[in-house]
Amino acid sequence: MSDDSEKTARQELPKDVRVRFCPSPTGIPHVGMVRTALFNWAEARHTGGKLIFRIEDTDNARDTDKSFHQIVDALKWLGIDWDEGIEVGGPDAPYFQSQRGDIYAKIAKQLLDAGYAYESYSTAEEIEERNKKAGRPAQFGYDGYDRTLTDEQKAQFKAEGRKPALRIKMPDEDITFNDLIRGPITFKAGSVPDYVIVRPNGDPLYTLTNPVDDALMRVNVVLRGEDLLSSTPRQIVLYRYLIKLGIASIIPQFGHLPYVMGKGHKKLSKRDPQSNLFLLRDQGFIKEGLLNYLAELGWSYSADQDIFSMDQMVKKFDVRDVKANPAHFDIDKAIAINAEHIRMLDPQDFINRSIPYLKKDGIVSADNWDQLTGHEQEILRAAAPLVQPRVRLLSEVSGMVGSLLSNEEYLAPEKGAIKQLKSDSPDVLDASIKVLNGVSDDQWKAHDLHVLLTDQLVDKAGYKPRKAFGPIRVAVSGRRVSPPLFQSMEIIGKTMTIARLTNLRTHIADILASKAQQ
RNA sequence: GCCCCCGUCGUCUAAUGGUUAGGACACCAGACUUUCAAUCUGCCAACAGGAGUUCGAUUCUCCUCGGGGGUACCA
Numbered sequence: 001m002s003d004d005s006e007k008t009a010r011q012e013l014p015k016d017v018r019v020r021f022c023p024s025p026t027g028i029p030h031v032g033m034v035r036t037a038l039f040n041w042a043e044a045r046h047t048g049g050k051l052i053f054r055i056e057d058t059d060n061a062r063d064t065d066k067s068f069h070q071i072v073d074a075l076k077w078l079g080i081d082w083d084e085g086i087e088v089g090g091p092d093a094p095y096f097q098s099q100r101g102d103i104y105a106k107i108a109k110q111l112l113d114a115g116y117a118y119e120s121y122s123t124a125e126e127i128e129e130r131n132k133k134a135g136r137p138a139q140f141g142y143d144g145y146d147r148t149l150t151d152e153q154k155a156q157f158k159a160e161g162r163k164p165a166l167r168i169k170m171p172d173e174d175i176t177f178n179d180l181i182r183g184p185i186t187f188k189a190g191s192v193p194d195y196v197i198v199r200p201n202g203d204p205l206y207t208l209t210n211p212v213d214d215a216l217m218r219v220n221v222v223l224r225g226e227d228l229l230s231s232t233p234r235q236i237v238l239y240r241y242l243i244k245l246g247i248a249s250i251i252p253q254f255g256h257l258p259y260v261m262g263k264g265h266k267k268l269s270k271r272d273p274q275s276n277l278f279l280l281r282d283q284g285f286i287k288e289g290l291l292n293y294l295a296e297l298g299w300s301y302s303a304d305q306d307i308f309s310m311d312q313m314v315k316k317f318d319v320r321d322v323k324a325n326p327a328h329f330d331i332d333k334a335i336a337i338n339a340e341h342i343r344m345l346d347p348q349d350f351i352n353r354s355i356p357y358l359k360k361d362g363i364v365s366a367d368n369w370d371q372l373t374g375h376e377q378e379i380l381r382a383a384a385p386l387v388q389p390r391v392r393l394l395s396e397v398s399g400m401v402g403s404l405l406s407n408e409e410y411l412a413p414e415k416g417a418i419k420q421l422k423s424d425s426p427d428v429l430d431a432s433i434k435v436l437n438g439v440s441d442d443q444w445k446a447h448d449l450h451v452l453l454t455d456q457l458v459d460k461a462g463y464k465p466r467k468a469f470g471p472i473r474v475a476v477s478g479r480r481v482s483p484p485l486f487q488s489m490e491i492i493g494k495t496m497t498i499a500r501l502t503n504l505r506t507h508i509a510d511i512l513a514s515k516a517q518q
Numbered sequence: 519g520c521c522c523c524c525g526u527c528g529u530c531u532a533a534u535g536g537u538u539a540g541g542a543c544a545c546c547a548g549a550c551u552u553u554c555a556a557u558c559u560g561c562c563a564a565c566a567g568g569a570g571u572u573c574g575a576u577u578c579u580c581c582u583c584g585g586g587g588g589u590a591c592c593a
Contacts, residue, residue, distance in 0.1 A: 023593090024592085024593050026592085026593080056593070058592095058593085059592060059593070061592085062592070062593085120591090123591095124590080124591080136519090137519045137520075137589095138519095139519070139520075139588095139589050140519085140520075140589080141520095141589055141590085142590095165591055167591095179523095182523070182524090185522075185523080186522090187521065187522070188520090188521065188522095190520095190521095191520065191521040191522085191589085192521080192589090193589080195590085195591095196590080196591050197591095198591085199591045200591070201591090203591085205590095205591070205592085205593090206592070206593050207593090210593080226523070226524090226586085226587070227587065227588080227593085228593080229522065229523065229587075229588080230521075230522055230523085230587070230588040230589080231588080231593085232522095233521095233522095256523080258523090258524080259523095259524095259586070259587080261586085265585055265586065266586090267586075267587080293530090296530060296531075296542090297530075298530090298531095299531095300530080300531055300532070300541095302532085302541090303531085303532040303533070303540065303541065304532080304540075304541045304542085305541080305542090306530080306531080306541075306542050306543090307542090323524095323531080324523075324524065325523090325524050325525065326523090326524065326585085326586070327529090327530060327531090328529060328530075329529095329530095330529050330530065330543070330544085332529085332543060332544060333529070333530065333542075333543040333544075334543090335543095336542085336543055336544085337542090337543085339555090339556095343556085389555065389556055390554070390555040390556075391555080392555085400554095400555095416553095416554095417553090420553075450552085453552090454552090458552095465551090465552055466552070466553085468552075469552035469553075470552075470553070472552080473552070473553055474553095477553090479553090479554090480553065480554070481553065481554040481555075482553070482554070483554090484552080484553090484554095485552055485553075486552080
């Protein structure tokens, strides 16, 4: 090991990690937000630290109560719990920034009085005008004009009825910090203009409220999206001032989580359906699967295992292992991982979680187990082991058990199922009906049915298995994809099975005819 | 324009100053199977490029290229 091991050495984390999740309630929870919450949660749980949940609702124009409730709903559904903050309270309440106006006003005044902030009367138009005249690009930003305003000039502006915004004075020096994920990052002197912390009307901005609350809540590790990376130097400067004022005691350590990208090279948009947490839930993602997948966006559990539980994740998670490069959200892999987790569910748990989807699709009579009919319970219990390994999303359960729970004696074949019907199918149906009629009720078992039908249709009548069982499956399930045929027959019983076979037999001529036309 | 971040199979990633660069998803092929799924087997597939350091770089440094973000009285 040479001396430059210094460079690759991990940063020490605080002994008592205090992380926070502090979303703005401005829309439906999306996967990027969830990933941020998850990593903060995992870091807190791994280190035995605290997770603080705070709401940054300082933007009246965009914040909604609905969004707030959705965020809470999302965290609860996912099992991401927190130690201080919304609902649970804590030593630094309130945890809605909209209720902390007095605190921000007081600190803003301290900043102003100490000369760390100053009144700025420039309008956006005036700034732009000055930049244009000086030959600076339009994106140059604020030019520091109001820093040197005399008392006379300020009085003049006030006399005109103008009100000042408050800006933080940025020092003319490089600003460096050591990112937990990216290592040392330096912003060049002069690249960050003086920025507004309070609007002329007195509204505090994120630029003030976020560091102030982190300081007051003694947050020492800030894990947030990469989009906030460029606001870090501003916050560090503010922290320095807050420390001088005795409001903060430390500058937290920062870790900027990589973007979650959508298709192409675009950050996953909130409008993208794939990013919408509730749409994913409606599709039938279970929390275990979704969280597992999201954890792999920037982090890996081990070199050769990518299926893991949250308990396992908590044991291993260290934000310093997170990768810095952006990750694409791959819905196919997310589904594959979800499928693995569905298979690991206890069968009754699998049923319970599926019921709301079944109810929504009109397949069962209630949305929870206790209110289902005995018949429904019985069928679901029998069907669960057949269905559980065959679905990747909970929304697929309806299609699999629909035919088992249906009281219909004829299930019109879906498109894919029609393809299975051939010109000799009517004969197969006739033969199977004849054979099955001879089976007594107590012999109506999957295994025996399989043996019997194989013997009669395949061995004796000479049909290929595919030809023999295809039409029977279509009659029983109406679908191309279904639970195993013979178990299905056992579950729905002799009467229903024969009714469906008979009814398909009567319709099959028409079906074949219209198929031929196409 | 200026500032900042990122760059290993199509995608998510692992590892390493010396390896046949590993796994997963997807894909393709095969086995099994009454369908689908699952399972098993196999296939395809990557260190962006160029210099430098070094006996030796995917790994360290620099440059280029490429991608992304910021440059708000949003967060």
